[in-house]
Amino acid sequence: MEAGFRRNALSYLLVLRLVPIFPFWLVNLAPALIGVPLPIFIVGTLLGIVPGSVVYASVGNGLNAVIAAGGTPDLGVLFHLEVLAPLLGLAALALVPVVYRWLKHRKSGRSGENGDEAA
Numbered sequence: 001m002e003a004g005f006r007r008n009a010l011s012y013l014l015v016l017r018l019v020p021i022f023p024f025w026l027v028n029l030a031p032a033l034i035g036v037p038l039p040i041f042i043v044g045t046l047l048g049i050v051p052g053s054v055v056y057a058s059v060g061n062g063l064n065a066v067i068a069a070g071g072t073p074d075l076g077v078l079f080h081l082e083v084l085a086p087l088l089g090l091a092a093l094a095l096v097p098v099v100y101r102w103l104k105h106r107k108s109g110r111s112g113e114n115g116d117e118a119a
Contacts, residue, residue: 002034009036010044011097017048018094051093058086 005012013036016027031041062082063073071080078084 005031005034005036008097008101009034009040011101013041013044014048014097015094017044018052018090020052052090055086055090059083062086 009031013027013031016022016030031044036044062080062085065082066080067073078087
């Protein structure tokens with residue numbers, strides 16, 4: 001995992017910031033111990049925390065709307081648009097680095113094929 005973190009520090013940091021699986025203090029400490037450069041840490045933190053905070057606030061607002069309408073919070077509340085839309089937005093945002101790498105790899109693969117044909 002350390003080698004992957006060193007190669008794709010921004011992607012790993014974004015995922016750790018966007019998907020709150022690990023304790024916040026650990027997500028702050030691990031990049032420092034691995035040696036992530038400060039600019040990458042700052043960008044990853046900014047891009048990971050601000051959208052996540054907006055999404056969590058939106059989910060809370062959606063739960064409030066459900067409760068105010070007389071509903072009870074259960075697993076079915078996840079399918080209300082007010083709650084589901086921010087969660088889907090967060091999932092899409094977490095996939096941005098993966099899609100970017102896939103597109104970059106796909107583009108570099110095509111340019112290599114075209115170069116082989118010309119030779």
